Amino acid sequence: MFKLIAGPCVIESREILFQVAEVMKELTNKMGIDYYFKASFDKANRTSINSFRGQGLEQGLEMLSEVKERFGLRIATDIHEPSQAEVVAKVADIIQIPAFLCRQTDLLLAAGKTGKLINIKKAQFLSAKEMGNVAKKLESIGNKNLWLCERGTFFGYNSLVVDMTNIIEMKKFGYPVIFDATHSVQKPGGEGESTGGNREYVWPLAKAALAIGADGLFMEVHPHPEQALSDGPNMVRLNDMPKILENLISIYTNR
Secondary structure (H helix, E strand, O other), X not given: OOEEEXXXXXXXXXXXXXXXXXXXXXXXXXXXXXXXXXXXXXXXXXXXXXXXXXXXXXXXXXXXXXHHHHHOOEEEEEOOOHHHHHHHHOOOOEEXXXXXXXXXXXXXXXXXXXXXXXXXXXXXXXXXXOHHHHHHHHHOOOOOOEEEEEOOEEOOOOOEEOOOHHHHHHHOOOOOEEEEOOHHHEEOOOOOOOOEEOHHHHHHHHHHHHHHOOOEEEEEEEOOHHHOOOOHHHOEEHHHHHHHHHHHHHHHHHO
């Protein structure tokens, strides 16, 4: 089944969370998608000290719990410190490991010990083959309930490139591979005090990833990306999701 992790980059407000959740639930139920609602309670790796980070652990988890209860959706969110794993596991169905932190052994082990599904993003500085070492850290504590996620590789300053063969290589480890279609079009730090991006490339890269064998997608979605407080330049407009998903599912089912 086509897997999808999607939602706003960071928790900005209940209004935005509920708006995205309502639309995405209707779409994914209709299309038969294995869907997880995603939003971050804290963006700890923002470009500038002045950047909006989110609602924090306690309030953020409370708001994600409301989404879960109100819409009956499964939740994905990321952690940055080992101490967050246990409390986040009470709400999240997927614990996500950010790309920059994918080699942090204590963080991986803490997440793995919760027994939750762990989505590990490949760092922008790692090869696909090196993700085997990351997977082994979770395997060492008996957790094989994990996904590996491709999200682009550093290519000079403020630029990423996507090598689709990384998807093929990571699938050799025997785990589902997810393609992060929105972070892969980022321009890290490209706006000086914020990250830029090329939203127009999200759809083409997502199609290529599914065609080559990705098991699903990660996409950040917002009603008004231009007004978003984080990752606006690369987030997909909520109104565009019906057409995008219809096209992507066709590729996935007919490959």
